[in-house]
Amino acid sequence: MNFTPRQRSARGSGAELRAEILDATKKLLARSGHVDAVSIRQIAKIVGVTPPSIYRHFADKDQLIESVVAQVFEDLNAEMLAASDPNESPMERLRQQGLAYVRFARQHPEQYRLAMTPGETAGAVDQVLTSSAFAHFAATVTECMNLGVITPGDPVPVVLELWTSAHGIASLLIAKPYLPWGDVEAFTDRVMRSICVGRVVIDNVLGADVSADALAQWAAENRRVS
Template sequence: MNFTRRQRSARGSGQELRAEILTATKELLARTGSVEAVSIREVGKIVGVSAPSIYRHFSDKDQLIGAVVAQVFEDLEAVMRAAGDPADSPMERLRNQGLAYVRFAIEHPEQYRLATAPGENAGAVDQVLGSGAFTHFAAAVSDCMAAGLIEPGDPIPVVLELWASAHGVASLLIAKPYLPWGDLETVADRVLRAACVGRVVIDNVLGEDATPADVTQWVAEQRQRR
């Protein structure tokens, strides 16, 4: 990927310069696939400004990287919204949103890794996720509750459970692409369907205290009825 040196920004174009810094950092991060390879100096070379010019907008590299990843994840909100077609059933929307989430993670592996890395405090990315992807998941779960598919109550615990499933399969597909997964979309779909169906069966049929023996008996009964 070739980067061209930008012309010096005119006075009063601080927001434009900030946007160019973020764009250059995003492209550098995508090209190198490593946050360690991204530096203020290298970003400055790409944009055509000195390091102090970048520091006027971002106090350090961590803040710059955080802003870039948050910007990328703002796109996830649009992806999740598009996946949640109101014409679909609540369960179908939940499944489609989960698949959209996994696809997004696979398409932005380094940004996703950074966004979900352990941290002591909530940052910009957590705010974006909380106002975007999390909200769409919560709305679909609430609709599932209203439809009698999931036990009514606080949707947040259910959202976290389903989010954990989506994150788990996305993280493994990114970290271990050489494993014999088969078709990635099929794998992700199977995991997400299992999580959704499992929640519905627990809430409506077996109950929270169901044991493996209870599940085995229930499955046997379903087979006999076929």
């Protein structure tokens, strides 16, 4: 593949070059499917600059990749917002937000994997996730608490329960697509509904200390008759 050398940037166009580098990296990562297949030299060739030009904007490949992943995940905020129908109840919106989160992860599998890679400190991706996924879940959980649907208190533990569920579904669907999931959207929906309904039942009917046996007995006594 031939690349046209990039024209020398005019003074003050550093932001434009940075954007070009991020865009080229995003496309290369999506095309290659794995971060190991992406190199600074390749990116420099695509953009039409020398590798040192890239290092003036990013300390190393890891920082560049993190910036690309953070940029991709900025779209998660819009997707979760679009999936939340303001005319629906807060509990229904929690389900919709969980579905949107899993759907987004499946649409960006490599970026999602990188976003969830363990790290010693919080980085750019964590900041984006906190301001999108966490913030949406937290706001809706708080609404549920205000209505008494979920026991009022600190919303963080409930948010982490929801996020853990959504993350688990997304991670398995990405890592093990060959398992017999059936309709993936329907599967995700069943799990998210189970989490939401379980929280309501435990908080409002059976209590936080209910045992699995007591829950099963309650379900048997209240089984819907067709």
